[in-house]
Amino acid sequence: MSTIEMPKPDRSVIDRKALIVDALCKVLPSDSVIFDEHETRAYECDGLTAYRCPPMVAVLPRTSQECAAAMRVCHEMNVTVVPRGAGTSLAGGALPTADCVILGTARLKDVLEVDYDNRIIRVQTGVTNLSVTGMVEDDGYFYAPDPSSQLACAIAGNIAMNSGGAHCLKYGVTTNNLLGVKMVMSDGEIVEIGGGAMDAPGLDLLGLICGSEGQLGIVTEATLRILPKPEGARPVLIGFDSAEAAGECVGNIIKSGVLPVAIEYMDRPCIRVVEKFAKAGYPLCEALLIVEVEGSEAEIADQLSRITKIARALNPVEVRVSESAEQSALIWKGRKSAFGAMGQINDYMCLDGTVPVSELPYTLRRIGELSKQHGLDVANVFHAGDGNMHPLILFDANEPGEQEKAEAFGFDILRTCVDVGGCLTGEHGVGVEKRDLMTYQFNADDLEGQMQVKDVFDPTWLLNPSKVFPLQVSAQRRAGRS
């Protein structure tokens, strides 16, 4: 059923499994090395569940030194390594091959330092995104990037994919909140980059590592920026009859000088499903915006009055300013349950292209046309302030051919994103899912330049080698290993 290819597993590696397991067990506690075929199955896929393959071995180190020891063994024995955080990637970033070792951060759970005076937290990267905020919120702080999987996803994966979230319009994404890393190189050496002081000397290797999808090294510790919590936050819900009016509203709000912390968008198909599920009282209209602002009561009131004035000039079908914590929760309830609600009624594929904000209405129209062409429904729910779209393509995974149909539709949407000046992925990463579209966004020189960077960090292409770059583009480099 799958249309995304993975390289054929290397028999000569699998034949050496016992030797490899032995070598790993010599340098690691025995419970850190998982090689039983029933147990490795737990690592056969990530959030992109349509693709599965149990790894040869999974290793779960508890320290950077253990991670380095495992990496040294793999380097010496010429075994590919697929790094894994919590396995929530929607792009197949942690998808194994049958001849690989999964190096997981699940047991790297320590908080190493909390420094409020300098607004820094240092953690091992197996901690979840939400738990970072959990560790500091009683003292009035939070960690800003908030991917929707934040309850489960690990900081390791956030760094690998440069994760975003709903609030990055104001606070930026992972790369803007990451100050330093400890990283295990492909040969097992441990390096530290950045830290408590800003703008480390030399080339910006930290910026390069963030978002490198586990292809440059395995990040075991991270120094993160924490921020004081805002005094309060309140949303307004705005409904429009057309995507154009909603798009214009987003642009006008941003131009006005108000910087909301989030601008979320839902279209009619999404509202319909969500409303059934969450009963948030959303108006059934073409385009719904949830705009949230932060600050003290006076600051919130001022920002919301400016936003509603802008919205009212565009003939909205509804403007509902939250008047209480309960109303705020209800307005957000629908948005937050959108993915779950969709999952209740259908299988869906969640895309992640970004377009210039000015191109949102056109892109939505084009997605509608493509939906008719491909004969599959689509619902849109996304971060409008930064143009990061999440079309949900609805299909029946049990119906033969539907997965392929959905993938073809998805590819057409992502090509549209690139055509209007956007990109294939705003926050989920390329992984395997968008790998074969990379040549649509980048030409040969662009991709060669990126692969040459990997060559420097990982000369034999041991780390996550079958991701990000189309297989035929990376073939020679991967073949150089054997």
Next chain:
Amino acid sequence: MTAFAAPTTETAVTEAVRAANSQNTAVQIIAGGTRGRIGSLRSGYECLDVSGVAGITRYEPGALTLEAKAGTPIVQIEAALDAENQMLAFEPMDHRALMGTQGTPTIGGVVACNVSGPRRFISGACRDFLLGVRFVDGQGRVIKNGGRVMKNVTGLDLTKLVCGSFGTLGVLTQVALKVLPRPERSATLQFEGVAEAEAVGIFCKAVSTPFEVNGAAWQNGAAMLRVEGLETQVSYRLGALQNLFQDQNPSVLEGDAHRNLWAGIRDIHAFAQTEDTIWKVALRPTAAPAFIAAARAHLNARAVLDQAGGLIWLAVPSSEPDQARVVRDLVPAGNGHATLVRGTTDLRCSVPVFHPQHPRLAQISEGLRAQFDPKGILNPGLMAG
């Protein structure tokens, strides 16, 4: 310096770099020429003048994005943004006063040197607002990376790699930036007669509040906090901070006095008219007071603090090379670094301008340069440790 070429298009840049590559001619990349004295000293190179590759190519205020060719003067970009009440939020420093240079600062120079200003500790550096680049590498390849959208994780982030690479990986031809609304109102709270330790105490307390302090600096015995935003936000935040610091009774500055103050902090006017050697030291803010006290004791140095204490500008009244060792020994190991920004020719020849890196990281950096500029023809040696 002799002129090697002065291209006005990306294609012409490509041709010039290919020519330099085939002739093994090392070139120094220059546009406005205001930051040419930063970095390790080099001489005898021919000059690749890219100031002609200029012009704003796209500006969408509603999308908060601006694209410009690399040689575009900053004043031109700021004028366009100003007309829409927007700004470059990373407020790039103008190096002319400090470095004693003439010329016109360009966006390419800002990006190549990752130049930021007082908002860096909260809003981010140039690299955080850079959405995409086009550059010509040392082999004459045009490489594009990133784009013009605010969220983009497609492929490796060469955009960040190129930002702050001082032209050693390629010649920038085009950049795309995220811009932000200009604040409706902006004001300073000024605390007179405070020493560095007290100033850092004020910063730590102020930036741990939700009042979005986006400037926190100390010079000439005065600590300054800046608040910006909508009218209601600034009046609320000023009041809240005055309440928090009622014992110190800070005064409020607005208008020209406020604007000139922060431009002066950004551009280090305090040290511009001196002959002192200037160091830029980054560390954790709470480590700053001990560093300054020690630098004063050992080197008779003066300091300006910026970025809530995380950045120290140090003026040393000497050109002795031994100061490099003293300054770098005072930086807490693994938690800071010191860059020589201004110094005599002799000094720049005899000490590493950039803080020495861990050998493996230096090796990676050299490896990256070898990939993009295998013959070492672009600003060679400029970033040598």
